[in-house]
Amino acid sequence: MQLFVDQLTNVDFSYLDAQRGMVGETWWASALLDGALDDQGMICDFGVVKKVLRNWLDDDVDHRLLLPVKSPNLSYTLENDRVDLSWQYADGKTLRMKAPKQAVALVDAEAINAESVAQWCREQLRAFFPVNVEQLTLSFEAEAINGASYHYSHGLKKHDGNCQRIAHGHRSRIKIFIDGQRSAEQEQLWARQWADIYLGSQEDIVSHDNGEIHYRYQAQQGEFELWMPEDHCYLMNTDTTVEFIASHLAQTIKLQFPNAEIKAQAFEGVNKGAIAIAIA
Known part of the structure; x- marks a missing residue:
């Protein structure tokens, strides 16, 4: 018997890729449980399944940087609940981060993709379900988007x-x-410009030289x-909330079309975001 959700x-997160660098991502999570019926005639209560999976994914994947710990591109140290990591791009450029350990997820894989993350999650989650659950299958998929999008x-x-x-x-x-x-045309233009981008705030910059930006x-x-x-960054003179992103888009596009009303609808992952209007 199988139970599905x-x-x-x-989950909204970022991960490191040898070609693309730091990639922002959003995936839907679905689950399939194989097992025998208990004395209630259930494999597992839906409420339990949803609570366990949502809580674990929120705590251990969502809003983290996923690190493929088997990748030769990655080097890192953990000390005093902090992580110090370095990532080598295919073109020789380097990314480095120092942060609290809770800001990353150490995924036992050579590369981050839907399959490798699902496998890693299954191994962590198995102990949270009753013994009659014989197998947990977790799957991730991106939102189906008809039109422009960016990471x-x-x-x-x-x-x-x-x-x-x-x-x-x-x-x-x-x-x-x-x-x-x-x-x-404008949607595709911005999607190309912001493909795999890091949106940084000017006030967080410590230094900007030799082709590298240091934020702290x-x-x-x-x-x-x-x-x-620096070529993987786009700088804003505000914080990078989705509200400010929408406003930045509207105001910047307005400069090209000064006599038009511009409305920018910026999404933050799935089915949420902000709308800003620059009046003619």
């Missing part, structure tokens, strides 16, 4: 939750309207530092 929750990473130092972590991200749709009409800030969970290749 489709799209029980979604971005960021950190929100003023947030009192896990958004304060300097390297987490999202895969997001984008909608741009010029005088009420969708502009696929203190947040509730501790001190965060990040060194990124």
